[in-house]
Amino acid sequence: MKNKIALKADHIVKYFYEPEKFQVLKDIGFEVKTGEFLTLTGKSGSGKSTLLYILSTMDTSYEGSLVINNELLTGRSQNQLAAFRNEHIGFVFQFHYLLLDFTVLDNVMLPALKLNKKSKEEIEHKAYENLKLLGLENQALKMANKLSGGQQQRVAIARALINDPSIIMGDEPTGNLDSKNTRNVFDIFKQLTREKGQTIIAVTHDDDFARNSDRVIDLSDGKIVQ
Numbered sequence: 001m002k003n004k005i006a007l008k009a010d011h012i013v014k015y016f017y018e019p020e021k022f023q024v025l026k027d028i029g030f031e032v033k034t035g036e037f038l039t040l041t042g043k044s045g046s047g048k049s050t051l052l053y054i055l056s057t058m059d060t061s062y063e064g065s066l067v068i069n070n071e072l073l074t075g076r077s078q079n080q081l082a083a084f085r086n087e088h089i090g091f092v093f094q095f096h097y098l099l100l101d102f103t104v105l106d107n108v109m110l111p112a113l114k115l116n117k118k119s120k121e122e123i124e125h126k127a128y129e130n131l132k133l134l135g136l137e138n139q140a141l142k143m144a145n146k147l148s149g150g151q152q153q154r155v156a157i158a159r160a161l162i163n164d165p166s167i168i169m170g171d172e173p174t175g176n177l178d179s180k181n182t183r184n185v186f187d188i189f190k191q192l193t194r195e196k197g198q199t200i201i202a203v204t205h206d207d208d209f210a211r212n213s214d215r216v217i218d219l220s221d222g223k224i225v226q
């Protein structure tokens with residue numbers, strides 16, 4: 001599994017035009033193997049989030065090409081990309097964006113209910129499976145606002161996994177957590193790569209988190225520093 005390519009970015013170049021023309025990404029190219037745990041690091045303003053948004057197919061205004069799971073995504077319509085993301089990519093952000101007045105279970109089920117591909121029973125079963133994996137099975141019926149920050153971030157991971165994405169992308173997924181919860185999220189990501197062959201790409205400012213991942217891509221001034 002480790003030899004399959006999950007993602008390939010080639011000659012990615014991006015400009016911002018406001019307030020003036022500015023090249024934020026300069027000929028970025030790399031591959032990520034299936035089941036790899038990759039971190040993107042670099043100083044503030046080096047272009048990490050901009051790159052992640054291109055890799056996640058949310059940003060389509062760039063030069064170069066992006067292939068995920070052998071599908072060329074560059075040039076596809078927004079609808080096609082949204083469908084692709086639903087099926088293949090899970091997202092975890094610095095802020096969990098949970099619906100705080102809903103139960104943990106409802107939050108986890110929501111992205112699958114929206115897809116409307118499986119029965120509610122199947123989705124609920126999968127949601128409980130994910131919550132168990134994250135040590136949250138006893139919290140399922142609580143309101144999300146009753147959980148600690150670390151627990152809420154784990155709910156966000158359970159939600160990101162609900163449609164069985166092959167790639168999980170994180171934009172500072174532990175940016176808001178203390179060191180114990182950071183370690184916990186790291187271990188969960190590691191487990192997902194090992195046991196489920198899922199691929200992780202995470203932007204981080206945390207040196208330990210990056211050092212312990214399989215590979216670090218360090219950006220400086222929009223370029224990969226070897």
Ligand SMILES: Nc1ncnc2c1ncn2[C@@H]1O[C@H](COP(=O)(O)OP(=O)(O)OP(=O)(O)O)[C@@H](O)[C@H]1O
Nearest residue numbers: 016018019024042043044045046047048049050051
């Ligand atoms: N929408 C935008 N319009 C213009 N410039 C932008 C825009 N978004 C980001 N930038 C600029 O592009 C550069 C890279 O931003 P980006 O957010 O990718 O950096 P980053 O490495 O993720 O930083 P941080 O670690 O602080 O989150 C910065 O100089 C930023 O000011």
